Amino acid sequence: MLVTGTDTGVGKTIATAAIAAGLMAAGATVEVVKIAQTGDDDDAATAARLSGAPARCLASYPDPLAPSAAARRSGLPALKLAEAADAARAATADAVLLEGAGGLLAPLGEGGWHAGDLAVELGCPAVVVARAGLGTLNHTALTLEALARREVAAAVVIGAWPRRPGPAETENLRDLEGERLGRIPAGAGDLDPEAFRMSAKDWLDL
Template identity: 55%
Template sequence: MTALTGIVLVTGTDTGVGKTITTAAIAAAASSEGVRTAVVKPAQTGVDPSYGEVSDMDIVARLAAPATTRTLAEYPDPLAPTAAARVAGLPPLDMFAVLDEIKSTAAEHDLTLVEGAGGLLVPMGLHPGGAQWTLADLAVALCAPAVVVARAGLGTLNHTALTLEAMARRGITGRVVLGAWPDRPELVHFTNLADLPEELDGLLPDGAGAMEPGVFRRSAPGWLTPALYGACDDPRTLAEPDED
């Protein structure tokens, strides 16, 4: 299986599903293979450094240490980027400016991961005419595939299917990663795992983001398939209960 190169978007079925840690895991696995990797966050919302909060790109840099991390715009309120810009009285993201920044970064790297905000259709910014644009629009404009980070628990089958259907209607190739597999999975987690799309490309353990960076980087390839620079042919085997 050939690993993804060029520009790859990372989205989710919802907010809080593990996009940042998944992005860090892919970046760590790729970097361990000598792939010059960049991670770009078009919009960071809801982070206040005065309270000791750290940005998503701070987390990625600490855990994965890719060659480059970039945040293009920051908004203080924990809202969708378009709304956060409006509430803060700040300029919304212009998609064409974002495209230029991503392409410029990608020209200097083998792999450029673009982490979205929330889900695929969350409003990211405004066109000059006032129309909103989403991460799906960005993927279409870039002709880029997307990694969909999903929950393991109840509701994930519907949310994942809806996201993949929306992507397929736009011609966006999708891959699925479970962002946080619980330490003590229940029946719903195992049935969801069986019913998720056959092409599952990763399964991260819950709490992976709290690992010491060196441990995280060594572990990341074991959570992902070769398509995402990992060494695991079937992530579902990672969820098998211990015999003892």
């Protein structure tokens, strides 16, 4: 399963950890793969710490940019689509969660391939992590349309549902009701791992 988003910083890593923990609580084995990491963050380590699932990263680059640009600037080799697909196919867990970088069409590697290309190559479904507030209906619709035209099945997870939702969040939730929907509470990423793992399945429609 691809875990993508409407943008960078929408909560993909926390959502990946929650999906991993929810599936593990249901008895499945899970592996997390961060496709490409840029900058100082370590999303694989964050997902592993919160969920307890093994996690690894296929390529990392120092500049906090889209991976293809970060590869260009670093002089390190850009990741090939076939390498990412092979790594996903080699995983032996019941579920393999592939976290992209940035939004769906952000260029990840050699030739500018993106997470949508990887989902097509693998024939796997996608989870779109979206913001809760104003602007998310457009970003979510654009992302779902791009997945639908590639025949990639998709569900939506709101990355950080506020403790006190305002009218924009409440109405967005109504408008997204037709989608298969999850909602991760804001602050979930700050829970201790045990509490995170106990609650994760309640946040998702697994």
